[in-house]
Amino acid sequence: MNALLSVRGLGVDFETGDGPVHVLENVSLDIAPGEITGIIGESGSGKSVMAFAVMGILDPAARITGGDILFRGESLLAMDPRRRDGWRGREAAIIFQNPRAALNPIRRVGDQIGDVIARHDRPPAHALRGRVEDALRRVGIPDPARRARAWPFELSGGQCQRISIAMALACRPGLLIADEPTTGLDVTTQAAIIALIRALARENGTAVALITHDLALAAATCDRLAIMHAGHVVETAPAPTILAAPRHPYTRALLASAPALAGSINELQPIPGRLPDLRRADLPPCRFAERCPRRIARCDAPGPLGLHEAAPRHLLACRNPP
Amino acid sequence: MSMVLRRLLTAIPTLFGVVVVTFLLTRVLPGDPAVFFASNPSMSAADIAAVREHLGLDLPLRDQFLVYLGNLMHGDLGRSVATGQSVAAEFARRLPASAELTVAAFALAVAIALPLGVAAALRPGSPVDHAARLIATLGASLPSFVTGLLLIFAFYVFAGIAPEPAGRLAPFMVEPERVTGFLTLDALLAGERATFAAALRQLALPAAAMALFALAPLTRMTRAAMIATLGADFIRTARAAGLSRRTIIVTYALRNAMVPVATTMGMTFSYMLGANVLIERVFSWPGIGAFAIDSLINLDYAPLQAFMLVMAAVFITVNLATDLVTALIDPRAAR
Ligand SMILES: Nc1ncnc2c1ncn2[C@@H]1O[C@H](COP(=O)(O)OP(=O)(O)OP(=O)(O)O)[C@@H](O)[C@H]1O
Numbered sequence: 169m170n171a172l173l174s175v176r177g178l179g180v181d182f183e184t185g186d187g188p189v190h191v192l193e194n195v196s197l198d199i200a201p202g203e204i205t206g207i208i209g210e211s212g213s214g215k216s217v218m219a220f221a222v223m224g225i226l227d228p229a230a231r232i233t234g235g236d237i238l239f240r241g242e243s244l245l246a247m248d249p250r251r252r253d254g255w256r257g258r259e260a261a262i263i264f265q266n267p268r269a270a271l272n273p274i275r276r277v278g279d280q281i282g283d284v285i286a287r288h289d290r291p292p293a294h295a296l297r298g299r300v301e302d303a304l305r306r307v308g309i310p311d312p313a314r315r316a317r318a319w320p321f322e323l324s325g326g327q328c329q330r331i332s333i334a335m336a337l338a339c340r341p342g343l344l345i346a347d348e349p350t351t352g353l354d355v356t357t358q359a360a361i362i363a364l365i366r367a368l369a370r371e372n373g374t375a376v377a378l379i380t381h382d383l384a385l386a387a388a389t390c391d392r393l394a395i396m397h398a399g400h401v402v403e404t405a406p407a408p409t410i411l412a413a414p415r416h417p418y419t420r421a422l423l424a425s426a427p428a429l430a431g432s433i434n435e436l437q438p439i440p441g442r443l444p445d446l447r448r449a450d451l452p453p454c455r456f457a458e459r460c461p462r463r464i465a466r467c468d469a470p471g472p473l474g475l476h477e478a479a480p481r482h483l484l485a486c487r488n489p490p
Numbered sequence: 491m492s493m494v495l496r497r498l499l500t501a502i503p504t505l506f507g508v509v510v511v512t513f514l515l516t517r518v519l520p521g522d523p524a525v526f527f528a529s530n531p532s533m534s535a536a537d538i539a540a541v542r543e544h545l546g547l548d549l550p551l552r553d554q555f556l557v558y559l560g561n562l563m564h565g566d567l568g569r570s571v572a573t574g575q576s577v578a579a580e581f582a583r584r585l586p587a588s589a590e591l592t593v594a595a596f597a598l599a600v601a602i603a604l605p606l607g608v609a610a611a612l613r614p615g616s617p618v619d620h621a622a623r624l625i626a627t628l629g630a631s632l633p634s635f636v637t638g639l640l641l642i643f644a645f646y647v648f649a650g651i652a653p654e655p656a657g658r659l660a661p662f663m664v665e666p667e668r669v670t671g672f673l674t675l676d677a678l679l680a681g682e683r684a685t686f687a688a689a690l691r692q693l694a695l696p697a698a699a700m701a702l703f704a705l706a707p708l709t710r711m712t713r714a715a716m717i718a719t720l721g722a723d724f725i726r727t728a729r730a731a732g733l734s735r736r737t738i739i740v741t742y743a744l745r746n747a748m749v750p751v752a753t754t755m756g757m758t759f760s761y762m763l764g765a766n767v768l769i770e771r772v773f774s775w776p777g778i779g780a781f782a783i784d785s786l787i788n789l790d791y792a793p794l795q796a797f798m799l800v801m802a803a804v805f806i807t808v809n810l811a812t813d814l815v816t817a818l819i820d821p822r823a824a825r
């Protein structure tokens with residue numbers, strides 16, 4: 169098994185005032201070293217929860233109900249918490265949407281990058297400044313020595329996201345999770361940020377999990393795509409396969425609702441029907457069944473619905489695929 | 491630093507306004523000081539007129555104000571009718587007593603409230619959190635002079651471990667050479683350990699009573715600000731970057747939370763000066779608060795005016811200090 173990150177049958181519930189919310193169920197996903205994987209799904213499908221579970225930054229109300237997360241073959245869930253702290257930021261990093269809020273408003277951006285480097289690489293004090301400036305230079309910030317002294321409120325949203333990327337990649341992690349990194353940025357900045365992530369990942373051999381609503385963007389950027397629906401991964405395959413020969417009815421609906429897929433960035437149209445209420449105790453094995461045109465009796469038969477290999481490197485969770 | 495200058499300049503009109511108000515207020519208060527001064531049945535109307543003239547009370551209001559202003563400029567705060575003393579001299583003796591009490595109480599309150607509020611915010615619903623809430627409620631619901639009386643009862647009358655609540659130092663002790671006016675500090679500077687201990691013991695109960703009063707807003711604000719900050723996106727970023735728990739709590743969360751806490755600290759400090767008035771009475775503390783009450787009862791204008799001016803100056807200074815601290819913490823406020 170050569171996956172860098174391997175999520176295996178992960179389940180996550182959130183405890184709330186009116187009972188548990190079954191947010192993730194039996195989620196499996198492999199990410200190979202150096203590969204860019206797009207994770208796509210409607211709002212509320214559990215993309216961020218999966219990302220936070222991998223990083224170990226879930227809300228205290230979250231409970232992992234099953235499965236495991238392996239990084240280079242080692243279980244992250246069984247890892248000693250102290251080592252896990254050192255793992256975060258060094259082996260894997262994450263950037264978020266709303267980059268300005270993601271930065272400490274009252275700390276100079278260079279110091280925030282320096283905090284990460286000092287924590288993981290412990291360079292001698294005199295070398296830290298140079299490391300920070302290198303990190304800024306790599307993300308295309310001009311005049312890094314001066315920019316390192318800027319406050320977040322002095323920078324544009326796009327520049328803040330570059331700072332976040334510099335922070336995330338400062339210690340050259342093997343995995344970068346980008347959770348909707350371009351939401352809220354203008355279109356040209358979006359393209360520049362995605363191009364930057366792609367270039368840096370290729371350059372350093374960093375694997376990227378790019379979380380987005382935007383199927384067109386993902387198709388143009390990613391090697392593989394994973395489609396999520398209501399807390400399930402329903403299909404994963406190389407990006408061209410998903411585009412040319414999707415098997416899951418939900419993937420097909422997604423593609424159909426994004427007609428201008430030819431490389432342009434465009435908003436996902438909602439699919440008919442809604443995500444099922446994840447609080448329900450009687451969630452069907454296939455959470456898409458209630459919206460699915462191909463639903464048959466077998467779809468509702470009890471028993472877990474797992475991913476199976478529909479073709480080489482093409483995994484599918486559907487009991488009645490076309 | 492231009493911000494400091496700007497704030498200082500804006501303080502000038504405020505201060506001038508306070509001077510006008512204090513001047514007018516004492517003129518519209520009931521009672522003619524000349525009559526009070528001359529409250530001697532043998533005095534004739536002519537005598538009273540002479541006193542009025544001597545005090546400048548026969549001049550038009552505008553001229554009286556100009557005289558008052560001119561005297562203020564020279565540091566002349568007038569003369570207390572009751573004691574016959576120069577008010578400036580009286581305040582020079584009493585202000586350090588009040589300041590020492592307030593500063594000690596404030597330091598005590600901050601030293602308890604900040605860690606308590608942070609600990610409560612880190613574990614909402616835990617025993618620490620409940621303890622913090624209990625202390626805050628107690629402090630908020632008991633007027634500080636009541637707390638003072640309770641403390642006297644518990645520690646002086648009942649347990650007998652506190653000294654008699656009679657001022658800053660027992661009458662038989664010799665005051666240390668005056669440097670700062672704070673007896674505890676002066677005793678330390680003079681190397682007189684026994685005097686230091688004695689002054690500290692006198693200070694403990696009134697300071698504790700005032701501190702308890704200040705604990706409530708400080709603890710509550712620290713807890714609330716910390717909880718809000720710990721939920722912010724940038725804390726998630728810091729956690730995801732694997733920063734140590736200490737760095738996250740101190741450098742990232744607490745520093746941000748200190749912005750609203752600093753404002754609350756300034757407000758609380760100003761309120762404490764008001765609370766001073768009654769605490770000083772309860773503990774026979776020779777401060778300006780006790781002096782102000784006496785002057786009010788005696789319709790003694792000059793000390794009252796001085797008291798109001800001092801309070802206004804303190805408020806302005808505290809506000810300025812709050813703004814400065816906020817600007818130091820938060821670069822966005824410095825502009
Ligand atoms: N702290 C929480 N408490 C309860 N439910 C939560 C919590 N966090 C997330 N959820 C639920 O988990 C589900 C998935 O949320 P998640 O944020 O992962 O969605 P997403 O796919 O990232 O959506 P988006 O595209 O809007 O970011 C949602 O139904 C949400 O309501």
Ligand SMILES: [Mg+2]
Pocket residue numbers: 215216217347348
């Ligand atoms: Mg999300």
